[in-house]
Amino acid sequence: MVEAMLQDLFDDVVERNPGEGEFHQAVREVFDSLGPAVRKHPEYAEASIVRRMCEPERQLMFRVPWVDDAGEVRINRGFRVEFNSALGPFKGGLRFHPSVYLGTVKFLGFEQTFKNALTGLPIGGGKGGSDFDPKGCSEGEVMRFCQSFMTELYRHIGEHTDVPAGDTGVGRREIGYLFGQYKRITNRYESGVLTGKGLGWGGSQVRTEATGYGLAFFVQEMLGAAGTSLDGRRVVVSGSGNVSIHTIEKVHQLGGTVVACSDSSGFVVDEQGIDLDLLRQVKEVERGRIADYADRRYGAELGRGGSIWDVACDVALPCATQNELDADAARALVGNGCRFVAEGANMPTTPEAIDVLHDAGVRFGPGKAANAGGVATSALEMQQNASRASWTFEKTEQRLEGIMRDIHTLCLTTADAYDLPGNYADGANIAGFTQVADAMLALGVV
Structure with missing residues (x-):
């Protein structure tokens, strides 16, 4: 029934x-x-x-007019879905990308509700963004777009109401322009209204690294629960953006070797282990392609045909985009001996792929648990803003590691309590859902 x-x-x-x-x-x-x-x-x-x-508390869609460098008026759509505030103010990032539409923002906001609940911190779930593409735009164009976007959004947000952050296409530059316009309109220096800020104006240590570091900490716990560790393990990380780079960094620090990464143009295999300094130079400084890394790294090979999931590994970490790992890719991973998969991106593994992994006994860490480190550190930034404090890198990273350890434990203990031993996906879904559901019951029909 x-x-x-x-x-x-x-x-x-x-x-x-x-x-x-x-x-x-x-x-x-x-x-x-x-x-x-x-x-x-x-x-x-x-x-x-x-x-x-399943019904957002509030769905906002608005026009964002702005003027480009040629003096032409451009029009984009802005979105903010305030999904659930039973546990605290709405919390979730803003995504600027041409693919963004209401369905994208709703899926992200729905996921965010349970992810935030798993952190144990008092934050609800929300998400937002626009179909604006900052790539190829000048600094002035990005600033004018962000100012127009915030001119509408500001009336719907606040440190006790809704606290946006960055996401795809929204980094520290965009957060700065958004925060500046919010401060200008409201005449308040309300640091806690946005997270992902610069360190000199209310930001938190470890926020840039948080999602990638948190994923690596979660994977470390997964392997520990299976009686092993990352030490000496071959790891594949899709993507080469912020999350992927910091995942690679922390995996290497924990003893693993990341042998492959990718971007939208292809993937590279580096049996020596990805050279993080070179990858950062190519991707963050030069804004180049993964082929540029392969050209300059002795022994690295550009993937010829197939996908990054054809590379043999012990641990696979999809960190690029939704639905990037399908059933065929999952079968390739299983066939090559992969025993652990954890999501660094939001919903990067298709349902069919998850079934393949579960049937093969591969331990699977869903994104709402494994990549919760970003929003957890955002909440720590809010805590610092509220107390006018600033924590050291070491203290913040220690808090992040503890939160990821607690999320891992919660997933496993919840799965055990419902006779689903070792099922991280079911454990995460049930644990997040019950925490939000209990709060909703306590608050009445609102």
Whole structure:
């Protein structure tokens, strides 16, 4: 009966949100885990908690007009989905990319709600962004767009209401322009209204590194629970942006060897281990392609055909984009001996691929748990802003490592409590859901 009820609810979600495939996928993945929780807690069904949790508290879509360097007026769409504030103010990043539409933001906000709950910190879930592409734009164009975007967004956010951060296409530069316009409009230096700020104006140590470092800490715990460690392990990390680079850095510090990484143009295999200084020079300084790394690194080879998931490894960490690891890629990983997969990006593994991994006994760490380090450190930034304090790098990293260890433990203990031993995906979904559901019950029908 519970499964039939969840299927009816899912059908209703699809009908009420047509054309939003990523959102449907995110809801489906959570619903597939919820049967045991709803059977154990019938009050969730009686109070329509599951249905209410699939409906954002507020969905904002607005026009963003701005003037380019040629004097032409451009128009983009801005979005902010304030999904759930049962545990605290809405919290989640802003994504600037041409692919962004309402369905993208809703899927990210839905995932963010459970991810934030797993951190144990008092933050709700939200997400936002625009179909604006900062690539190829001048500094002045990026600034004028951000100022126009914030001129609408400012009325909906606040340190006790909704706290955006960065995401794809929104780095420290964009956060600076957004914060400057917020300060200008409101006449308040409200540091806690945005996270991901520069260190000299309210930012936190480790925030840049947090998602990648947190992923590596989570993987370290996964291997420890299996009676082994990262020491000497071959690791593949997709992508070569901020998350991937800091994942590679921390994996190397923990004793693993990252032998492959990628970008949208292809992948590179480096059996000596990825040279982090060269990768940073190519990707962060020169804004080059992965082929430039291969050209300048002795012994490195550019992938010829296939995908990065064809590279033999013990640990695979998809850190690029959603649905990058499909069923065929999962079968290739299994065939080459991979035993651990953890998500650094949001929903990079398709449902079919997850089934392949589970059937093969591969331990799989879902993104809402494994990549929660970014938002966890954002919440630590909020804590520092509220107390007018500034922590050292060492203290902040120590807090991050402790949070990731606690998330790992929560996933496993929750899975055990529902007779799903070792199932990180179900453990994460149930743990995040029950924390939000219990708070919603306590707050009444609001």
